Amino acid sequence: MGEAPAFFEDDLQGDFPNGLLLKSKGCETAVSVGCNKTYVIGATEKESACTIGVRIFDKSTSKWVIPTVLGTKPKPLGGHSAIALDEDRILVIKGNSTSDDCFLVNTAFVREQKARFGTEVVAWSKGVIGKSEKPIVISGPSGVGKGTLISKLMEEFPSTFGFSVSHTTRAPRNNERNGVHYHFTERSVMEQDIKDEKFLEFAAVHGNLYGTSIEAVEVVTDRGKRCILDIDVQGARSVRASSLEAVFIFICPPSFEELEKRLRSRGTETEEQIQKRLQNAKTELEQGNSPGLFDHILVNDDLEKCYENLKKLLGLGECVKTTKIPVPKLVHIPLKHAVSKIDQKILINCTAPEQEKSAPNMIVLDLSSTKGGAPGRTREAKTGPPLLQAYALGNRDMHNFQIEA
Numbered sequence: 001m002g003e004a005p006a007f008f009e010d011d012l013q014g015d016f017p018n019g020l021l022l023k024s025k026g027c028e029t030a031v032s033v034g035c036n037k038t039y040v041i042g043a044t045e046k047e048s049a050c051t052i053g054v055r056i057f058d059k060s061t062s063k064w065v066i067p068t069v070l071g072t073k074p075k076p077l078g079g080h081s082a083i084a085l086d087e088d089r090i091l092v093i094k095g096n097s098t099s100d101d102c103f104l105v106n107t108a109f110v111r112e113q114k115a116r117f118g119t120e121v122v123a124w125s126k127g128v129i130g131k132s133e134k135p136i137v138i139s140g141p142s143g144v145g146k147g148t149l150i151s152k153l154m155e156e157f158p159s160t161f162g163f164s165v166s167h168t169t170r171a172p173r174n175n176e177r178n179g180v181h182y183h184f185t186e187r188s189v190m191e192q193d194i195k196d197e198k199f200l201e202f203a204a205v206h207g208n209l210y211g212t213s214i215e216a217v218e219v220v221t222d223r224g225k226r227c228i229l230d231i232d233v234q235g236a237r238s239v240r241a242s243s244l245e246a247v248f249i250f251i252c253p254p255s256f257e258e259l260e261k262r263l264r265s266r267g268t269e270t271e272e273q274i275q276k277r278l279q280n281a282k283t284e285l286e287q288g289n290s291p292g293l294f295d296h297i298l299v300n301d302d303l304e305k306c307y308e309n310l311k312k313l314l315g316l317g318e319c320v321k322t323t324k325i326p327v328p329k330l331v332h333i334p335l336k337h338a339v340s341k342i343d344q345k346i347l348i349n350c351t352a353p354e355q356e357k358s359a360p361n362m363i364v365l366d367l368s369s370t371k372g373g374a375p376g377r378t379r380e381a382k383t384g385p386p387l388l389q390a391y392a393l394g395n396r397d398m399h400n401f402q403i404e405a
């Protein structure tokens with residue numbers, strides 16, 4: 001907590017439209033949520049290096065609260081606007097970016113984390129707007145064919161799916177590349193990253209640490225792709241318990257003998273490692289049937305048949321293959337603008353004072369396809385790029401716009 005400069009407090013005590021640009025602070029924006037809290041979003045130091053920070057001004061005590069911030073902050077901004085979508089979420093419309101960001105201030109997840117940290121909490125979230133598709137979690141014992149099925153999916157639908165590249169402390173196999181198959185990491189580094197809340201989930205598997213970083217999912221969703229996670233049953237359980245909404249698929253072998261045969265024929269593990277993986281497979285196969293954990297169980301007997309079944313349950317037909325992702329257009333939002341929200345529309349008034357009488361310059365963002373969000377889910381995947389539906393008033397044709405400050 002800290003004291004605010006008097007003039008700044010005065011600004012915040014009064015009534016103001018959401019998205020007020022604080023003149024005294026250059027690129028800070030204040031958004032009022034509920035009766036007492038004002039979230040101040042933006043740079044605190046130099047205007048030129050406008051990174052996005054969040055502070056909360058509590059009107060009832062006239063004190064500043066520095067919240068615990070979860071999730072990955074957006075990259076430095078070229079300008080931004082912000083508006084409360086509801087009592088739970090604030091939308092941040094960024095400059096120089098195709099993605100919409102939002103932070104959560106009062107969702108069930110945030111309330112849970114507030115209790116855990118004993119502080120105010122805000123959680124960055126992405127992909128709250130747009131046609132989101134749930135991420136896909138694929139689990140199953142080592143050697144069952146998860147990697148093979150995922151590769152086929154990514155090969156056939158390169159613009160639809162993206163692989164969440166996990167971190168692991170295990171050594172790379174001959175054909176594996178750092179940053180592509182895994183981020184190969186020192187245990188001490190990964191443990192520190194886990195402490196720093198950088199992971200959506202993690203687990204110790206076959207004697208090594210594996211984990212999905214929030215960033216790994218974001219990298220995929222920021223490209224407008226549906227995220228695929230290849231994680232073990234413990235990881236699936238963690239994700240299931242989190243507020244990330246995903247589709248959970250468990251892959252089974254036709255028999256234990258066949259699993260062993262595949263594991264051996266892959267030729268990537270030592271005998272000792274094979275024994276460990278087979279031992280763990282027994283537990284994993286039992287857990288695959290845990291009620292409420294997996295949405296679908298697929299038996300990978302004949303590879304092609306299993307792949308067809310996988311595509312079917314993901315709703316993939318011929319039309320998906322040919323879906324074209326629209327190319328975004330840019331809209332320029334000047335630093336000085338006013339934002340307001342009416343029903344499902346956000347109005348951004350970019351009219352310069354000298355234009356006021358002649359040609360009002362308004363941009364409308366359509367929130368009708370707004371989705372929920374949570375850190376990590378945060379980063380909900382999309383079938384198209386993470387765009388806001390927007391149109392300029394006077395031109396009622398709807399476009400997908402990228403916002404440029």
Ligand SMILES: Nc1nc2c(ncn2[C@@H]2O[C@H](COP(=O)(O)OP(=O)(O)O)[C@@H](O)[C@H]2O)c(=O)[nH]1
Pocket residue numbers: 138139140141142143147166167170201202203205206210211212230231232233234235236
């Ligand atoms: N929880 C969790 N498990 C992971 C992650 N990445 C991989 N795994 C799981 O770790 C296990 C071992 O993976 P790996 O060493 O690549 O062996 P493979 O499954 O035999 O190819 C598999 O069950 C993976 O699904 C992760 O980020 N989190």
Ligand SMILES: Nc1ncnc2c1ncn2[C@@H]1O[C@H](COP(=O)(O)OP(=O)(O)O)[C@@H](O)[C@H]1O
Pocket residue numbers: 140141142143144145146147148149262263265266300301302303304306
């Ligand atoms: N349906 C299948 N029938 C026979 N072999 C398979 C089948 N699916 C996968 N394989 C083979 O089994 C081995 C293990 O598959 P992989 O995708 O690496 O498993 P995982 O990622 O689950 O550990 C690979 O050599 C792969 O080519």
